[in-house]
Amino acid sequence: MTTRDIANLRVYNQHLNYNKFKKPEEVVGYMCAMQAQEYALAKWAIGLRMLSATDKAVEKAMTTGTILRTHVLRPTWHFVLPEDIRWMLSLTAPRINAGNATMYKKHELTDAVFNKSFNVFIKNMQGGKQLTRTEIVTALHEADIATDDLRLTLLLMKAELDQLICSGARRGKQFTYALLDERAPATKAIPRDEAVARLVSRYFTSHGPATVNDFVHWSGLTVADAKTGIEINKGRLSNINVEGISYWMSADVDLSKTKKSGTYLLPVYDELIIAYKNRDAIVPVKFHDKMGAITFFPTIMVNNQVIGNWSRNIGKKNIDIELKPFDKLSKAQSEAIETAVQRFKKFNGLA
Structure with a gap:
């Protein structure tokens, strides 16, 4: 992997x-x-x-x-x-x-x-x-x-x-x-370790593969909390090692269903970016110097990799999208991004 x-x-x-x-x-x-x-x-x-x-x-x-x-x-x-x-x-x-x-x-x-x-x-x-x-x-x-x-x-x-x-x-x-x-209706209080286990399980299920430090960054809890939650959930989580780094995710993931394609206009602070302390996996090496722009501005993602920023100006009857790619776009990339643009406009009722 x-x-x-x-x-x-x-x-x-x-x-x-x-x-x-x-x-x-x-x-x-x-x-x-x-x-x-x-x-x-x-x-x-x-x-x-x-x-x-x-x-x-x-x-x-x-x-x-x-x-x-x-x-x-x-x-x-x-x-x-x-x-x-x-x-x-x-x-x-x-x-x-x-x-x-x-x-x-x-x-x-x-x-x-x-x-x-x-x-x-x-x-x-x-x-x-x-x-x-x-x-x-x-x-x-x-x-x-x-x-x-x-x-x-x-x-x-x-x-x-x-x-x-x-x-x-x-x-x-x-x-x-x-x-x-x-x-919000009142709910029964639960022991702290149970709450830690619940948060750990749901984070690594929805955000995995992720590291202990990623969870600490996302949750604001401690490394000790993360390790406690992982130990409690050891039957539900699987561990993988990539380039010497230990990642956790749900044990139920069907690896055969993962896709390499996909183009999105991600909003600023989207969970795909902000929920990890280290974002190198979704950013090509040549764009690692753009991490500030990637963290604090909306991003363009093509084939599951961030390739630029974007911004929008919403009027009463239309939305103007400004694309700010970090490199020249290919024809295929441009076409895929246009589809993503139309999806954003449709979401806002202005397609």
Whole structure:
């Protein structure tokens, strides 16, 4: 097995070119968590893994709460299912809060301030009320809680991590927050090792082949956690060694079904890129000096290899796509990319 095989298997296991899903929540559930701070393109990340996807269908899932958007890993925004959000936060929040401790102290956010803000959230959101950030600022100011600088962001994130609030339905283009108890039913708490095992199993199943360091990068947990989870799941996971590097993935993968072909317009922070500490497998050696552009901008992938960046300008009746290949495109590459462009336009209802 070669490094290129690693790339083909990742594309396959992330369901970009095999057995696509029918519903947004099926994608998110399989992937366990999907990075989602660039919201419009994060919806496209879900769409890429669906048979027949539209932006409206993914937005509807957010509106109805079949998928949620919150801070749950590292920390940054992620899509996650209501039935997963509590056990995941119970596992990851302590490390995120520890990492945020210096910022909490810098902005004078004590337990007393947090508790006072939480009471404001409960008072103003209970009964199904979903508030925009502007409305939340007003409510906090009425309670004499300052929201300048990063204080608002930190207050909201702490409330998310403490399983008090999560995403609500968007109101126009504005995001809202809602009480988690009203968006996600209560679930039974599970032991920490069981939660670690669950996260490890779902990561390596959906993202494998991946290394221990890849999991640590993605989850924000420790190497010890990764090894514990792998040991618990040793019957479900298989280990392969490529060029001296140890990778883990589901033991049920049918290697004969992996494909070397496939052309995609990947969104920025797509799981195929951002979920790994080392991205060499999906980037040709000659483009390794482009890692910054590949990490922080949307990318073009042809035959399971990144070959450039792209950007879009969406109008009311059309979408302009600008291709930024790292090298001259062949005719076959250009034709394949055009098909991917049309798929993106169709997703946005402007094909």
